[in-house]
Amino acid sequence: MRSGAISFRGFTWRPVGRKNPTIAGLDLHIEPGERVLLVGPSGSGKSTILHAAAGALGTTISGEATGDVSVDGRLGLVLQNPADAIVAERIGRDVAFGPENLGLPRDEIWRRVDAALAAVRLDYPRDHLTSALSGGEQQRLVLAGVLATEPDVVLLDEPTSMLDAVAAERARDAVLAAVGDRTLVVVEHRFEPWLDHVDRVVALDPGGVVGFDGSVAEFLASGGRPRLWMPGAPPPTPIEIPAEFVSPAVVPEAVDASDVVLTTRMIRGTRRHRALSGFTARLAPGTTTAITGPSGAGKSTALLAMTGLVRVSGGTVTPDRTRMRSRELAREVGWVPQNPELGFLTTSVREEVERTASVLGVEVEADELLALVGLERFAPSHPYRLSGGEQRRLAMISALAHRPGFVALDEPTVGQDRDTWAVVTGWYTAAARAGAVVALATHDPDAPRDVEIAVGEAVTAT
Template structure:
């Protein structure tokens, strides 16, 4: 395998329904075998560049394209949301999909399947259902599928953003080993760039779709620090930003948050596929408490049960045994409107909750249905989404979608705030805004629970709930 030569010439992209281009007149070349870190603030155009190189824009993704894209080798793309690329019901078939389309023989296909799963640390049987995986596990599965086709151009959109530190280190090693071993030209988009810098040949930084830095990692760190911090880039060794102050009136709960207690909570999740029905235990006797006026961080490795516990607290999953105490009536027994009034929930995949066709209407949706007033324009400005008020939520970047989901779930000021990985895809500025909102809700008396791998957010929490193998262990 030899690395691809890839070039963007005068490239521009305006998503369908958007007035302005995300990227304009961009000239960028990637040399064969280079490992390039593509950085920049949320919404800077990083994911757009990856999709352009993968040939998705204008076909799979509607919009207006200008300029040219030239690539001389097969391409593999890991999407920011790995669930978007799922095509199979089991993890073995998922990884086999690419090699099958290369018309490889059966033995070679399954050799690559097992090799790919082992590289990313997924130790499950190949018949395990893809719907039984956590978000972080899906990220590793998607990477295994990309590596199995051995592309000449490897494009990775935040490959470690939803992983714990140990899994992230394993995935970085896997990516770098594959890139160096095959000679693939590799373009990596990440917000937390520090761990990648020592291993990259080049750093390219975008701001508003324009290149503002293109240099070596050493020069980038020594000469561009202040400019990058202003642009929201997470520079290594820089202190975490201070959360943005948020007016209490914007977040004060309509009713005080209750203390929620998971009591010996067991949740068995059943999935169905062409291979039949399977059940796995996501929570196994978890006992822990979310207290009012506190920000509690649910932490642990991918697949530990964080998202399941958060959904159970929200009343969105029926326990197999045990229960969630503290809300009367129990959230799981409430009608939709009553549940929405009390609980603001942001799922790990934010677009799963979108209901409207513009950002402005999405923010106002729940509050309007509940008869509560909300200053939409002020909130959009707070979370740096004001320039996207008329855009379709599905045309936003991953980080922008996540901030929109936070606003849509919390604008009506619920007493319980439950957020799954709310800081993924955020730059320094937008991270500070999201964390500022959560802290303000806590200070106003809300019960706040957050599932996260974000160490900076853990440091800002009032308590950490450690999960392992479906149990709360600390």
């Protein structure tokens, strides 16, 4: 019998600190070689199902699991946050980690490493530093690491969510070519491009219940499920956020960047990495500017340089906020980081929203803000208990609740379903309408914008 089957029987999962299970009585059987697309709104338990298949629930992740999960054969898993999966300083050795575990001889290890790196089109030498890769490149590296073990089952959690359209297509082709006739389960919000390549769609409804399970044709004929990014549907209209929540509490000031260069340096002083070169932009009040470009080109770095949160190595940014005191800077600039977890300062969702505002002495209605972004029921929860998409929304309102004049968002629309996407985009467009300077680093072509600035080709280490 071929290996690669996955089967859930009456599987229920209740994480520590939650009253209700996030997955309730799941029955799901996936045949060897089947390609399944797993979709569902933000927070519906998609990642949890992948974690369950990987055997991490109840062991590495604490909580209460009942029922059965079984996976037949070797499993390969690509998680949402690629940085956590990197085990080596150089890309070649990182990919080699799996083959080494399998006890393969040296020539076979390097054959697989080269093949896997080529399959994901990561065109760097084997000794390229993993720390010099962008988020999107890291995701491809992790995928290469999984492919090199030649698994029977491949589980991918939003594998292309951080990639621009071109890179996403490449990554998808790479996955599909490399997966061959193995079992594939892929979780994705923007799933349209996957539909031609999967046999079956499983849609989760909130609460971890299967709302649809069938072929792609049936799925499309059924009209899909609410909140999903169904193919062909125009992007949702950003929701109206009342001006009182977003209109700047300070006078917004235009930001000018002129020929900005940024290099980062390893502590050992032996290597330099150029993160940005010759970036010029002007951000005007009342305008939304999207910083776009291929993954690895320095979108996030450009955004950071504009906020004054990093010192530039060359060129100028005006106003220069790098020497400003934290409070003064916070009053003027709201920065929403790409990885929301790095920004959390408190132990409850409500306190998180109130934190910056209370430091600055600005009044905020935390419960109203939470209700606007659909997180009101989590107010007493710990921020870490939220799903990826929920955390991003929380990080956004926590950074912007005090109504800064310069709103800077790093990939704010990643991991959002249609409804939550409309909230996120509604928030910053409303801020711009109310006069704020708005800039976002994004690869989402649908995210509304007035002006677009493309950062150049991926810049490489010197």
